[in-house]
Amino acid sequence: MTVTHHVRVHRSDEDLPRTGQLAYKIAEVAADPVDVDADVVDMIINRVIDNAAVAAASITRAPVSAARAQALDHPVSRGGAGSTVFGVANATHTSPEWAAWANGVAVRELDYHDTFLAAEYSHPGDNIPPILAVAQHVGADGAALVRGLATGYEIQIDLVRAICLHKHKIDHVAHLGPSAAAGIGTLLGLDVDTIYQAVGQALHTTTATRQSRKGEISTWKAHAPAFAGKMAVEAVDRAMRGETSPSPIYEGEDGVIAWMLDGKDASYDVPLPAAGEPKRGILDSYTKEHSAEYQAQAWIDLARKLHGERPELADPANIERVVLHTSHHTHYVIGSGANDPQKYDPAASRETLDHSIPYIFAVALQDGGWHHVDSYTPERAGRPDTVALWHKITTAEDAEWTRRYHSEDPNEKAFGGRVEIRLTNGETVTDEIAVADAHPLGARPFARADYVRKFRLLAEPVLEPAEIDRFLALAERLPALTADEVRELNIVAKTGILDAAPSPRGLF
Numbered sequence: 457m458t459v460t461h462h463v464r465v466h467r468s469d470e471d472l473p474r475t476g477q478l479a480y481k482i483a484e485v486a487a488d489p490v491d492v493d494a495d496v497v498d499m500i501i502n503r504v505i506d507n508a509a510v511a512a513a514s515i516t517r518a519p520v521s522a523a524r525a526q527a528l529d530h531p532v533s534r535g536g537a538g539s540t541v542f543g544v545a546n547a548t549h550t551s552p553e554w555a556a557w558a559n560g561v562a563v564r565e566l567d568y569h570d571t572f573l574a575a576e577y578s579h580p581g582d583n584i585p586p587i588l589a590v591a592q593h594v595g596a597d598g599a600a601l602v603r604g605l606a607t608g609y610e611i612q613i614d615l616v617r618a619i620c621l622h623k624h625k626i627d628h629v630a631h632l633g634p635s636a637a638a639g640i641g642t643l644l645g646l647d648v649d650t651i652y653q654a655v656g657q658a659l660h661t662t663t664a665t666r667q668s669r670k671g672e673i674s675t676w677k678a679h680a681p682a683f684a685g686k687m688a689v690e691a692v693d694r695a696m697r698g699e700t701s702p703s704p705i706y707e708g709e710d711g712v713i714a715w716m717l718d719g720k721d722a723s724y725d726v727p728l729p730a731a732g733e734p735k736r737g738i739l740d741s742y743t744k745e746h747s748a749e750y751q752a753q754a755w756i757d758l759a760r761k762l763h764g765e766r767p768e769l770a771d772p773a774n775i776e777r778v779v780l781h782t783s784h785h786t787h788y789v790i791g792s793g794a795n796d797p798q799k800y801d802p803a804a805s806r807e808t809l810d811h812s813i814p815y816i817f818a819v820a821l822q823d824g825g826w827h828h829v830d831s832y833t834p835e836r837a838g839r840p841d842t843v844a845l846w847h848k849i850t851t852a853e854d855a856e857w858t859r860r861y862h863s864e865d866p867n868e869k870a871f872g873g874r875v876e877i878r879l880t881n882g883e884t885v886t887d888e889i890a891v892a893d894a895h896p897l898g899a900r901p902f903a904r905a906d907y908v909r910k911f912r913l914l915a916e917p918v919l920e921p922a923e924i925d926r927f928l929a930l931a932e933r934l935p936a937l938t939a940d941e942v943r944e945l946n947i948v949a950k951t952g953i954l955d956a957a958p959s960p961r962g963l964f
Contacts (some may be wrong), residue, residue, distance in 0.1 A: 457730050457733065458725055458728065458729060458730065459728055459729070459730045460725045460726065460727050460728075461478060461481050461726045461727075461728060461852055462723060462724075462725055462783065462957075463478045463626040463706060463713070463723060463724045463725070464708060464713075464722065464723035464724075465707055465708070465709060465711070465713050465714045465719075465720045465721070465722060465723075466704065466707045466708070466709065467709050468527045468641065468708070468709055468938075469807055471916030472669070472704050472707055473862075473954055474652065474703065474704075475862050475910050476775075477652075477703070477704045477705075477706065477707055477892065478601060478707065478726060479634070479652050479655040479656045479659070479703070479705055479706060480652045480702075481726075481728055482611055482634060482638050482650070482651075482652075482655050483638065483641065483648045483650075483651035483652040483655055485607065485610065485611065485638070485728050485729055486607050486611070486638035486639070486641045486642045486646075486648075487641065487646065487647060487648045487651055487653045488729070488731055488732065488764070490732060490733065490734050490735065490936075491644075491734065492602050492606045492734065492735070493636075493663040493738065495925050496628060496734065496736055496738055496739060496935070497501065497708075497935055498737070498904070499738050499739055500602055500605050500606065500609075500738060500933055500934065501604050501904075501932055501934050502902075502904060502907045503569075503570055503581050503584065503605075503738070503743070504584060504588075504605075504931050504934060504945070505583050505900070505907045505908060505911050505924075505928065505931050505932075506569050506581065506743050506907050506910065506911070507563045507569055507581050507585070507823060508542075508569060508791075508911060508915070508931070508947050509561055509568075509907070509910045509911035509914045509915060510543045510562075510565075510566050510568040510569045510747075510914065511543075511562035511563050511768075511947065512542075512558065512911070512914050512915040512919060512947055513566055513568065513654070513747075513828055513914035513915075514562050514563075514565035514566045514571075514917075515542060515543045515562060515918050515949060515953070515954070515957070516532065516918065516953060516954070516956065516958075517565055517566075517679050517955040517957075518675070518770070518958045518960075519565055519566050519675040519679065519957065520558075520561050520562045520678075520957075521684075521730075521954075521957045521960065522528040522561075522958070522960050522962075523543055523557055523679065523682065524542070524543065524544070524558045524559045524561075524562075524662040525959065525960060525961075525962070526557065526558065526559075526962065526964060527550045527554035527555060527557055527558035527874070528541060528544065528548070528550055528552065529962075529964035530550050530551050530554045530964065531550070531551065532549045532550060533551040533552070533593075534549055535592050535593075536552070536593035536595070537544050537549065537592070537593060537594075537595060538550055538551060538552070538555075538592070539551070539552045539555035539556075539588075539589040539590075539594055540555065540592060540599060540943065540944075540945075540946035541555055541558045541559060541594040541946075542559050542560075542562045542946065542947055542952070543918075543947065543948065543949040543954055544850065544946075544949075544954070545948055546943070546944050546945055546946055546948060549592075551593075552586075552589040552592070552689055553586075553589070553686045553690055553693075554686070555585070555589040555592070555593075555690040555874070556585045556586035556589040556590075556682065556685040556686050556688075556689050557584035557682045557683070557685070557686045557698065558624060558682070559589065560582060560585040560586065560679075560681055560683075560684075560685045560686070561621075561678050561682045563581060563582065563584070563585055563681075564579065564582060564677070564678040564679075564680075564681050564682065564884065565678040565751060565962070566747045566828055567747060567748060567810050567829060568608045568679075568744055568746075568747040568820065569581040569582075569743060569744065570741050570742060570743040570744070571741060571742060571743070571744065571750035572612070572740060572741040572742070573616075573750060573751070573785070573861070573870045573871060574613075574616050574617045574618075574862070575618055575619060575620040575624070575626045575862075576615070576616045576619060576620050576621050576622060576628050576631060577616070577622065577629055577750075577789075578612055578615055578616045578631060578632070579681065580608070580609045580612045580635070580686070580741050580880070581743075582612075582636075582681040582682075582685060582737065582739075583608030583609060583612060583627075583635055583636050583639050583685070584605060584608075584630065584687050584768070584941040585604065585682070585685050586606075586636045586639075586640065586686070586689050586794045587601065587604045587605055587608055587636060587639045587640055587643055588601065588942075588945065589689065590604075590643060590644070590692070590810050590935055591604065591643055591942050592942055592943045592945070594643075594644065595939040595942075595943075596643055596644075596833050596939060597931070597937060597938055597939050597942060598934045598935050598936055598938070598941065598942055599935050599936075600645075601643060601934070602646075602934060602935045603643065603938070604636045604639045604640060604642045604643030605639060605738075606639075606642075606735040606738065607635075607638050607639040607641070607642035607643075607661070607735055608635050608636055608639025608642075609632060609635075609735070609737050609738035610635075610728075610729065610735035610736070610737035611635035611639070611728075611737075611848075611918050612631050612634075612635035612737075612739070613630040613737035613738070613740060614726060614727055614728050614737060615634065615635065615726065615740060616628075616631055616884075617726075617727060618724045618725060618726040618727065618833075618865050619631070619724050619726065620717075621717070622666055622789070622804070623668045623718075623754035624716060624717050624718070624782050626635060626663055626664070626665065626716055626717070627663075627664045627665065627666050627668055627669065628682055628683050629662055629664070629680050629683070629684040630659065630662050630663045630664070630684075630712075632662065632681055632684040632688075633658035633659050633661065633662030633684045633687055633688050633691070634655045634659045634662075634688075635690055636653050636658065636684065636688035636689075637657075637658035637691050638651060638653040638654075638655055638684050640654070640688060640689065640692045640762075641654060641655075641692065644692070644696075646692075646695075646696070650695045650696060651695070651697035653690045653691075653694075653699065653700055654688070654691045654694070654695035654696075654701075655691075655701075655705075655721040656701035656702055656703055656705040657687075657690075657691035657694060657695065657701035657702075658684075658687055658688045658691040659705050659706070659712060660701060660705055660712075661687045661691065661701050661728065662663075662683070662684040662687050662688075663712060663716055664680070664807025666697075666923055666948060667843065669687030669789075669811065670787075670794075670796065671796055671798055671803060672798050672804070672805065673798075673807035673808045673811060674805070674843050675807065677769070677807045678807075680815040682727070682892045685866070694729050696895070699788060699888070704922050705829075711912065712864075712916075719828060736887045740866070740883030742892075742894070742895050742896060743894065743907070744784065744892075744894070745757075745892065745893065745894040745902070745910075746826040746828075747826070747827075748810045748816055748826065749789075749810055749811050749813075749816075750791050750871065751782075751783075751785060751789065751790055751813070751871055752790060752810075752816045752817075753894070753895075754870075754871050754872035754873075754890070754893075754895075754898075755813055755816065755820070755863075755872065755873070755875075755889070755890055755894035756779065756816060756817075756820045756825075756826045757889060757892055757898075757899070758872065758887060759816075759820035759821040759824075760820055760824055760825055760826075760888075760900075761819050761887070762821060762875075762877075762885070762887060763820070763821055763822070763823070763825075764824060766885060769821055769885065770821055770845075771841070771845075772844035772845035772848060772877040774843055774879055774880055775845060775848050775877060775878070775879060775880065776848070776878040776879060776880050777848050777849075777850070777877075777878045778845075778848055778850070778875065778876070779849075779851070779852055779875070779876045780813060780814075780817065780849065780850070780851045780852070780873055780874075780875055781849055781851075781852050781853075781854040781857065781873050781874045781875070782813075782851055782852070782853070782854060782857050782872070782873030782874075782883070782913045783853070783858045783860070783861035783870075783873065784853050784861070785858075785861060785870070785895065786813065786851065786857075786861075787852065787853040789811070789813060790811045790812065790813045790816075791813050791814070791850075791851030792850040792851045793851060793852075793853065796812075798812075799811070799812035799814060799815065799816075799846055800814065802834075802837045802838040802843050803834070803837075803838070804837070805833045805885055809837060809947040810855070812848035813849075813851060814846055814847075814851070815846050816831075816848065817849055818842055818846040818849055819831050819836065819842060819846075820843045821845070822841070822842060822845065825859050826945035828914070830873055830922060848909055854873060854874070857870065857872070857873045857874070859912070860890070861897065866896075866897070867897070869891075870890035870891055871890075871891060871892070871962050872888065872889040872890050872891060872892075873888065873889070874887070874888035875887055875888065894906070903921045908928060911927075911928065912922070912924060915927075915947065918926055918949050918950060918953050919947055919948070919949060920948060920950050923948055923950075927945075927946075927947055927952075929946065929947055930944060949954070
């Protein structure tokens with residue numbers, strides 16, 4: 457059964473014992489040596505494949521090239537064999553925290569991997585790069601890696617269920633630092649006290665503002681989760697050396713809750729697995745069919761449907777206005793409620809456009825689909841008929857869609873909404889969608905074959921066919937991999953691919 461932990465701010469003179477702190481409860485879950493259920497193992501394999509797919513698609517992009525160059529400019533640390541970097545030959549290694557950095561940027565760059573949305577947002581697949589990097593460095597086998605990944609997913613999803621960060625303009629990677637540290641603790645078989653110290657340090661160093669996802673969104677958006685993963689690796693290293701961290705990190709009167717979140721009178725109820733209970737949180741997450749913010753996934757599918765049914769909607773001359781009635785989160789984060797003029801700017805960055813539902817809905821309505829590259833080009837964003845349609849689209853918060861967004865009932869939890877399209881001839885077209893087609897409750901739920909298909913599609917331009925097959929063969933045997941095989945759980949680019957990518961120089 458799940459145990460709910462009531463978390464509140466404590467004055468210093470209340471002397472909250474370590475064992476009563478959320479960070480300690482997280483560490484206890486991480487140190488619990490429970491078996492991983494077969495369906496959880498299967499989903500972990502799916503997400504390892506999914507991460508590699510989106511990393512392959514981004515491997516030549518400038519932010520990924522910069523992060524890879526930084527990583528390769530650092531040698532392997534003395535305490536292990538080092539870790540591989542996406543795209544680079546398996547014989548080349550760097551220190552695990554830098555591999556976590558480079559691979560984390562590659563995974564996040566296109567905003568195209570898995571998601572979990574509740575009180576907060578998250579991409580729990582961001583746990584995979586740091587945990588895998590440590591596994592390669594220390595020579596862990598596939599079974600240990602699976603256990604570590606199950607923990608990383610579980611802790612991040614449980615924190616996301618209970619603690620809202622964005623309301624206070626704190627970036628959602630503040631839940632990733634603790635989850636990755638906990639997952640690494642499980643991987644290494646560390647004791648509760650050591651994991652506790654690592655969780656505290658990881659949280660302390662990964663709290664930052666949401667300006668990285670506001671206004672003119674920069675390339676730091678892809679680096680933020682990679683930084684959290686890198687900090688998690690370093691926090692574990694520090695804790696293993698016997699060093700301590702700020703405590704109580706969540707509940708202290710000068711801690712995260714009191715000064716960064718809901719304040720000194722706040723409290724949260726955080727669900728965590730009971731002792732001996734399997735870690736199944738990953739099964740509540742879902743991946744993306746389209747390379748865009750998750751709250752845009754269902755809207756792309758609805759636009760795709762309307763494109764086929766009502767092709768005249770693609771012409772802005774036929775449209776008076778379009779209103780997307782949706783949840784609070786969608787309206788205020790990627791909708792017109794954000795009050796970001798950049799969301800309507802044809803010259804906006806890719807990172808900004810993938811957080812603009814008016815843009816995304818306009819392009820998907822005109823094109824009948826979505827492409828991870830073509831849908832974001834300056835030429836596509838600047839097309840006059842697209843700009844005209846785009847500027848007729850607004851969002852509005854709808855109380856019922858907000859309620860469904862926050863529902864704890866998986867059968868009614870929804871991330872879509874209702875569209876009303878007023879035509880110039882006076883007709884109104886309405887339609888709605890609750891979840892994306894690829895969602896477990898959607899029209900075409902993603903299964904193993906879909907993950908493999910996504911990987912092959914995205915990897916084909918940059919990996920040799922034999923390399924695609926090699927990686928898939930390893931990934932699908934994940935729990936049975938030897939330590940040497942875990943070290944080869946990497947994607948190696950075709951000859952010349954990385955040479956043609958940007959090669960920036962910096963301080964290192």
